[in-house]
Amino acid sequence: MKPYIILGIVQPGLEDLACQELEQLGITKYFKLKGGVEFVGHQSALIKCNLMCRIFSRFVIRLDSFIATTFRELDAKLNNLPWNYYIVNQKVCFHINSVSSKLYHEKAIAMTLIAFLNKACKHEIEIVGSPDEPDTQLVIVNVKNNQFTISLDSSGIHLHKRGYMPWREKAPLRETTASAMLRCIPDSDKPIIDPMCGAGTILIEKAVQAKKQPLSLFRDFTFQNWSLFQEDTFKQVEAFFMEKVIENPRIVLKGSDIDEKSIKTCKFNAESAGVSDIIDFEVKDIADYLGTLKRHIIVTNPPYGVRVKGVHLIGKLTKLASKNEVYFLHPLKHRTGDTLFTTNNGAITVHYQKIR
Ligand SMILES: C[S@@+](CC[C@H](N)C(=O)[O-])C[C@H]1O[C@@H](n2cnc3c(N)ncnc32)[C@H](O)[C@@H]1O
Missing domain, CATH: 3.30.2130.30 (VC0802-like)
Incomplete structure (x- = not known):
């Protein structure tokens, strides 16, 4: 063939x-x-x-x-x-x-x-x-x-629909964009935190990646319906990756959001993805981290002020950047931000930035 x-x-x-x-x-x-x-x-x-x-x-x-x-x-x-x-x-x-x-x-x-x-x-x-x-x-x-x-x-349902995020919140992020954001952060032992985590997309994505779980654990693909589908090859490829799955990756993941319902959603989604054991979620205002949070990698998607209000939250991220590495996705360019990529979130052009 x-x-x-x-x-x-x-x-x-x-x-x-x-x-x-x-x-x-x-x-x-x-x-x-x-x-x-x-x-x-x-x-x-x-x-x-x-x-x-x-x-x-x-x-x-x-x-x-x-x-x-x-x-x-x-x-x-x-x-x-x-x-x-x-x-x-x-x-x-x-x-x-x-x-x-x-x-x-x-x-x-x-x-x-x-x-x-x-x-x-x-x-x-x-x-x-x-x-x-x-x-x-x-x-x-x-x-x-x-x-x-x-x-x-060959894929079927859009690949950002992983099959393990049954619940959504306002202004969700595509898992594919979350993955791109995560790929830009350094490999490090520092804890990763999303202080405005919504439905938990970024952290659950990171946890599934840390466990190296193949997507076939959660969803099907169109190529499985082809008459030319090579089931043996599929099983071999899947088994190859399943052998590499890490049950207890050495990683610290924390998520918080001011909205109680979002945190319930995060916990439900993390359970569904089989990663609730490696992420801690709590209800918390980002303001409560000021002065206390140190040596973390912050990866987040704050409200844009379009779908969810709160552009002022970028000021809080700027303060946190003095003792943490801060990466965020937003339509506004930060005055000391290095842009790592520019893409679209729905109809909105957004820039993924690291605050200097
Ligand atoms: C754009 S959404 C994040 C979406 C998330 N990345 C997802 O995929 O579901 C922004 C989140 O910031 C939260 N938020 C707004 N103000 C906050 C504050 N002061 N402290 C913590 N979280 C806040 C909102 O509740 C909302 O869930």
Whole structure:
């Protein structure tokens, strides 16, 4: 079987950190794009990335790339593709984008694909609007200057949905962004603290990473539905990483929030992720750390004053920075902050900064 061309999709701004993850998994040849990283690998690489990468949003494989300027031509080209390796009984979701091409009508392209797949699979395929529906195969079609590129998602539900954070709070952070934030802090014995921890995303992410737990412990992936799915390879890759799981990592993690309900959420989520034994959560105002907190690494996502009020809290972080290392994600640039990356949190542009 030929290797796949794999595209790891990543939030713009996090590409360099995502490449570091690939390198740690032994994938050293890649091509960095805006919002993605392309590389070549067999199904074992695809499985490894889905199980162990923490910053990527999803991994897709390139099925084919061809020129088509008429629907008849498109139908003929679709016929050459090995659909039956991948689509069996799954529901299908299409993401189609066409620019500067003769076949510009995205709905008409979708109709051609649906008619084709119904014929190829010998039954009526169920089409759904979201790739997050269970047992759904996302098919991505990009058309530019008449060049069609057809890709199939291998991940399923967006990878930031780890499967171990059942409860959310106001203004949550994506786990993929939390992972990027954590990758920027030094390896150290210092305790890590999030004093405005909301649902606990950053600390629970750090705890799962410290235990080296593969994501397959918590969720499924689309590639498991492919007829070409190599179950033995999956089991081997999973067993390889399971052997490396550390039950009691040497790490001190503390979380606090002024909101009592958030702390209940944190405890529930940490329990669900199997990391409640290595994180302490408590209800506390960040102001109560002033003058007492020393030699900690603070990693946090304070309120932005848009979804949750409280821009003034950055002043408290600035004071804490005299005796601690402070890293925070915020739309405002700090006057003595070194920006480590800039990305989006929802519709808001945010900067991850270390206070000098
Ligand atoms: C943007 S949210 C953090 C979201 C969190 N990273 C997550 O993923 O769920 C900011 C948090 O700061 C908390 N907060 C606001 N003022 C605070 C204060 N004075 N002391 C401690 N926490 C505070 C809010 O209750 C809220 O949970």
